[in-house]
Amino acid sequence: xxxxxRDSVTWNSMIMGxxxxxxxxEAIMFFHQMQKARFLPxxxxxxxxxxxxxxxxxxxxxxxxxxxxxxxxxxxxxxxxYASMVDLFSRAGLLREAHDIVIRMPxxxxxxxxxxxxxxxxxxxxxxxxxxxxxKILERExxxxxxxxxxxxxxxxAGKWKEVMExxxxxxxxxxxxxxxxxxxxxxGRNHIFTTRDETHPELDHIYPTLExxxxxxxxxxxx
Numbered sequence: 001x002x003x004x005x006r007d008s009v010t011w012n013s014m015i016m017g018x019x020x021x022x023x024x025x026e027a028i029m030f031f032h033q034m035q036k037a038r039f040l041p042x043x044x045x046x047x048x049x050x051x052x053x054x055x056x057x058x059x060x061x062x063x064x065x066x067x068x069x070x071x072x073x074x075x076x077x078x079x080x081x082y083a084s085m086v087d088l089f090s091r092a093g094l095l096r097e098a099h100d101i102v103i104r105m106p107x108x109x110x111x112x113x114x115x116x117x118x119x120x121x122x123x124x125x126x127x128x129x130x131x132x133x134x135x136k137i138l139e140r141e142x143x144x145x146x147x148x149x150x151x152x153x154x155x156x157x158a159g160k161w162k163e164v165m166e167x168x169x170x171x172x173x174x175x176x177x178x179x180x181x182x183x184x185x186x187x188x189g190r191n192h193i194f195t196t197r198d199e200t201h202p203e204l205d206h207i208y209p210t211l212e213x214x215x216x217x218x219x220x221x222x223x224x
Contacts, residue, residue: 008042008045012045015027015034016047018052019052019053019055020051022052022056023052024055024058025056027051028049028052028058040073043069043077046066046069047080050065050084050088054084054088059089079107082113085101086101086102086117091120095126096129098117098120099129102114111140111141111144117133118150121154127154127155130150134147134150143174148171152164155167
């Protein structure tokens with residue numbers, strides 16, 4: 001770097017930038033250069049290098065950095081560090097190891113952990129674990145269609161078409177029970193609530209013509 005001065009923020013920015021964009025070797029290189037420059041890595045430094053290991057499939061290196069956080073630097077891994085490890089193992093097909101991390105974490109796993117693991121089950125075709133993980137997601141997010149779709153893909157790859165039809169039936173039932181979504185806008189201190197194809201608003205006759213005019217103007221701008 002050609003900066004006249006460097007601090008932890010600049011080092012971490014480089015490590016995170018390389019790690020998040022799949023340049024694992026460069027992230028590791030800057031991580032060690034940071035230490036040579038006598039800057040101690042912090043939780044952000046480790047998160048960046050773990051991202052790099054995840055994107056490049058550096059399993060052993062990822063394990064070492066994760067263990068080093070607490071052993072060498074007395075930094076307790078946070079949810080984001082555990083999520084990186086789950087992603088690392090899931091991408092590599094080490095699904096049992098990823099599952100062990102999720103259930104042994106020192107805090108309750110959020111759905112994002114289960115979704116990461118489910119994606120690994122989908123990639124590697126692990127039907128048994130995939131269904132178990134999907135149940136965990138649907139317990140917390142009963143209307144999560146992406147989880148159901150991933151399970152359907154796993155079932156289809158295994159040729160279990162009866163189960164595919166049953167899963168699709170369950171999805172339709174859950175959708176039928178789903179509460180109607182809505183949006184709102186505040187105008188002059190008053191909230192106006194809208195639902196899909198809403199025809200209940202008292203100013204309906206003015207709203208839809210205005211929307212059509214806006215759509216027309218947007219189309220004109222695009223064509224120009």
